[in-house]
Amino acid sequence: MQIFEWLKLKMKFTFKKNKKSAIKDNRVIDSSPIQDQEEKVNMLKVNASADHDNKNENDKKIVEQNLINKRLPKELIIRIFSYLDIVSLCRCAQVSKYWNILALDGSNLQHVDLFEFQRDVSENVIENIALRCNEFLRSIRLENCRSINDTSLKTLCIKCPNVELLNLKQCLKLTEKSFVNIGNNLQYLTSLNLESCNISDQGIKCIAKGCSRLQAIEISWCINISSDGLFNFADSCSNLRHIAAKGLTNMKNRVLAKIADNCPQLISLILNNCNSLTDDGIISIADNCQFLKHLCVSNCKHLTDASLIALGRNCHELCLFESSGCSNLSDNGFSALSKGCPNLMRIDLEECLQITNATIQNLANNCFKLRHLALSRCENITDDGIRLITNPTTGNLNETLQVLELDNCPLITDAALDQLSSCQNLMRLELYDCQLITKNGIKKFQSKFPQIKVHAYFAPTVASNHNRPIRSCSCKCCVIL
Template sequence: MFARNASSAATTSSSNSSGGSSTNTVSRGSGGEDVVNGSSSLSVAAAATASSSSTAGSIELLCPPSGSSSNISVSVESNNNNHNNNNNSNSNNNNHNLSLQQLNSNSNNNQNNNHTNLITGICHSIWRTATFGSATPILAPPHPTPATTSASPPAATMATLASSSSASTASSSDSSSSITPELNATATIVDHHQDHHQQNQDHQDLNEPQTFLGQTELDDELIKQLPKEVLLRVFSYLDVVSLCRCAQVCKYWNVLALDGSSWQKINLFDFQRDIEGPVIENISQRCGGFLKSLSLRGCQSVGDQSIRTLANHCHNIEHLDLSECKKITDISTQSISRYCTKLTAINLESCSNITDNSLKYISDGCSNLLEINVSWCHLISENGVEALARGCIKLRKFSSKGCKQINDNAITCLAKYCPDLMVLNLHSCETITDSSIRQLASNCPKLQKICVSKCVDLTDLSLMALSQHNQLLNTLEVSGCRNFTDIGFQALGRNCKYLERMDLEECSQITDLTLAHLATGCPSLEKLTLSHCELITDDGIRHLTTGSCAAEILSVLELDNCPLITDRTLEHLVSCHNLQRIELFDCQLISRAAIRKLKNHLPNIKVHAYFAPVTPPAVTTGNRPRYCRCCEIL
């Protein structure tokens, strides 16, 4: 859920039939997204306030973001029961201040009905455009079935993105933002129409859209009667697919949909197979300084020229994801560091052509950098990390998973120059030793998440250093560190009381004593992985379940290939009321009956398991338990 507040006002004047003038003030209220029963709704409020001879009301438009089953409705709150109706050709009453009762009795007011259809038709038009790619409203049934936007982009979307037309920005002085007295009269009619229907529809779900008969066709002039500020606010919540669809409706919507303010955050992962250089270059030119966040993850056709154009036009970009963009090289990062000085986060994961020069460029031009990911960039070494640490002293997150050239010197530089480091991923950096981890622990007291999985040379000295200096630690991943013993985890359990997630897979030397220490010292433990810890027994699980974390906190427990675990373990886990998932792959001493019993006590739990022998023996005799052979029990 997110909420955004904005306030804007536009004042326009129009002459009435008597030669006088009336002033209408339009203010835009707050917009937010509410998720109810799996569907989303976006609300944008526009309050129309007129002079004493006009109608004052509040128009609320509910328009869904793309990709969700959403509702559209129009609701109006009337602030004045006296309404000026100058267009009622069938009325014999010369009094321009019509009451709601008079409006109700005059059901043949075709002009006002047209205005009602105008507002509701626009709402349906926006909704249908975002979901179906069509702007023509239809006769809405009493209970319309919401449609969900397809995950695959429409055929015309990429054509819209690749269009070479110049950027179109909506001007705040456009005449389409004016509000006519007819629109105010429309607000009154819609208000009364809704009140009348509400009395007859109390049994309906309040979250369902109130439906009206829309026009069979809307032209550009009618759409322009809705303030462009409202449309811009609606468009700002749409994703790339929906914006491109709206841009194809008409010229006016094209101008609004392609306004740079609606393109501050772009994620093109769904288009990764279609995105090519010209598309990125066109987006860069359209968005310009508005763009703050861009994800090109997996767009393998994007090269240095596209990134250079992006950097030249989008100087305000803060978050940039280039992971798995195989074609980019140090030339791209050089352009980024030169023009994108506000950059705070960059992801270069699996960019195999990136070298130490890229880190040097970034350190020179992006001093505000907070996050960087160079995982699986095999050409990165200690020289690049040292340059990065010296230039980006505000760094908080660093990930170098799979970078085998990173050694103790690189980690020591991070510890020396980046004291605010909070997240560190050194997975598979096999040359890391206790000395650098101890230096890191003492110099970076804010460290909260650390992954040293597959760092096979680490010992209990690293765990003791972390427990002594990093008491805010909440995530620890040490999978494959076979030198860790109960001594190191005893120190963690004594000092690190905020641990929530621990991955101890293949820590083959730990015993039930480790679980006893964690049960008493880590009351916030939510997820624990003990797979391939072959010395763990039922007693260790019993210690864990009697701890303060087990009953209400522990939600995930992984016990794959723990050969000493039996049905007694599942009996102990019955007291873990919040347990949502347990993995028991290759635990041969667990029976089907025990799993069913656990399921009876914890009906929402998911048990993932399969057991040898995969094929049961031809003849089973005596009381031999039947092993569970399914991969998932729901």
């Protein structure tokens, strides 16, 4: 009996000891089976929740690792952005703060064209671009951005000294201060467009002095530049290859002579509406600028065949020639031009009133690359002249010609349309106000050659008074029969 009591006390003592140890080890011992079951369920829930959290953490880490920001170094992202235009860059900059920094990095803004945003471009926009781009900026086009003023352009010139191309066409708020800043700061400038700007002799002088690398200049309709200003500019810039000076009444022969002496590498010369020029100026260019490819002298009304003869004698690389409105030019001059300039691809003879079919024959016989021929208002051109274009025995214009302009040619008839059917590559035909061309003739031509764009105009027919029926008119006070 004593042994039994001793064993009972021993078991009780062992149970209490194990319970204390379990509590110490954060284990709960309960003799109740229901409590054990609940405990197991709770433990399973806790474990499931922990597993779910761990899985979400792992998935989040995998997603973050696959993000372009994590996978690619910022240098590579910037390089990718460099292939986008400014609109796409601005859209990318709105994705996140990180992309905003990379997309608008100065290295991505080397070439900025704001022509599409003309009215929305304020002086603050230009200043922000200048501050962000700094020395990275190479070209900026601000054509028709009329809100730009001297202050914003000064910031641009100072902060972006490496600009090589600058287009300020019709930026009318700019004054002489801006052009002085261009000359003082943009020494690497090679192309400058100042068309219709308010620049005068002081500004052009500073640009000539400070921008010695200039190769292309556009000063059309800058009427405040005097003949002396143009002369000094031509004397200072010896690297010029492209000059556009339309509408400059102060463009004199001596200016062209200086350009010819100082710029022998000249390729393109645009002189439309320079009414003061005569043959002497063009002859100077022809004698010295033998690499000339583009020459436009439309509405230089004092030019004669002497200019054409000089060009044919020396400028064998000429491929574009425009002489619209030069009514003193004749077949003799164009004969010399076509023989000496076989590479002509485009020639505009609109309103050269003296030329006849002989000019067309010379072009067909000598200019085998001619693609664009303008004969508008040439009143002596007839159907026989068109036949010379299409006749393979006189040349290959029937194979090369793509555009033919015959507006206001009163002697052209529907027969000319039949002749043009042999022009294999003709793409556009201008027939405005050709009195002897009929609607039926054009419809017939278009039905055969739907790929050719034909532009024509026919005045609406007005009913004759003799054909109108007599009708009575009435008013409140009387009746008029």
